[in-house]
């Protein structure tokens with residue numbers, strides 16, 4: 001079935017996607033480019049961004065710009081602002097991030113702080129800077145990428161979950177505030193999605209009890225929600241049912257068990273590699 005294109009008048013002529021070098025962010029960039037909206041691709045790995053940009057320009061006939069940046073840095077928003085000030089950006093997807101599974105006390109405090117900056121300060125800076133620009137043109141959209149269940153607490157990802165809960169709260173509030181300004185805001189509360197992140201969890205999509213979602217479905221459901229100006233999208237019917245029906249205490253146990261199992265099998269295979 002052919003997907004509905006994004007309205008270029010509302011969301012074009014340019015879109016900015018952070019974390020566009022792989023996974024969900026790269027797929028956002030692809031689907032947005034398929035709507036004939038030019039794309040700014042931002043992340044740290046320049047080679048991957050360039051490769052994706054060339055591919056999308058060739059496939060969809062759009063322009064692209066690559067911005068190499070680390071959103072955990074104090075000064076990143078100044079760098080991003082000057083790299084995009086000459087462009088009429090109508091859509092911003094704040095997606096950069098990762099997951100750091102493991103026991104809270106075993107992670108380095110510096111890693112916790114960096115994760116917190118990426119989810120909180122970076123999203124604050126992005127929504128404030130680009131929100132003002134979109135409000136001035138009185139049309140546009142913002143997608144903030146969170147994680148399903150973040151508000152309930154995620155054991156073995158305690159800091160990651162807490163930081164993502166900030167994104168959910170910020171996005172849902174801005175959805176309300178920006179609506180009269182003509183700016184749509186949608187939070188993506190993603191469940192397990194098939195990207196490079198799963199490897200960090202020791203999870204193999206083929207053996208997971210519930211198959212992770214494809215990036216295509218995750219992104220197309222989110223863009224469909226954005227078109228209707230939904231405040232939050234949980235992609236996948238089963239995810240929505242689980243989110244609505246499973247009590248938070250049980251969801252925390254299921255998540256902790258799944259992560260523990262994945263990490264145990266990852267360290268077992270690392271040990272067998274060392275022995276071999």
Ligand SMILES: NC(=O)c1ccc[n+]([C@@H]2O[C@H](COP(=O)([O-])OP(=O)(O)OC[C@H]3O[C@@H](n4cnc5c(N)ncnc54)[C@H](OP(=O)(O)O)[C@@H]3O)[C@@H](O)[C@H]2O)c1
Nearest residue numbers: 019021022023024043044045070071096097190192193195
């Ligand atoms: N996959 C899932 O199951 C899942 C579930 C819930 C939420 N999410 C969220 O979805 C988002 C995308 O993750 P993914 O699954 O697509 O993982 P991924 O394939 O590893 O992509 C992560 C993207 O974020 C970028 N990034 C990470 N840290 C960055 C930094 N400090 N500065 C700039 N860019 C940075 C990475 O680019 P560089 O390395 O090139 O910088 C990459 O493009 C993340 O926010 C993640 O928390 C994913």
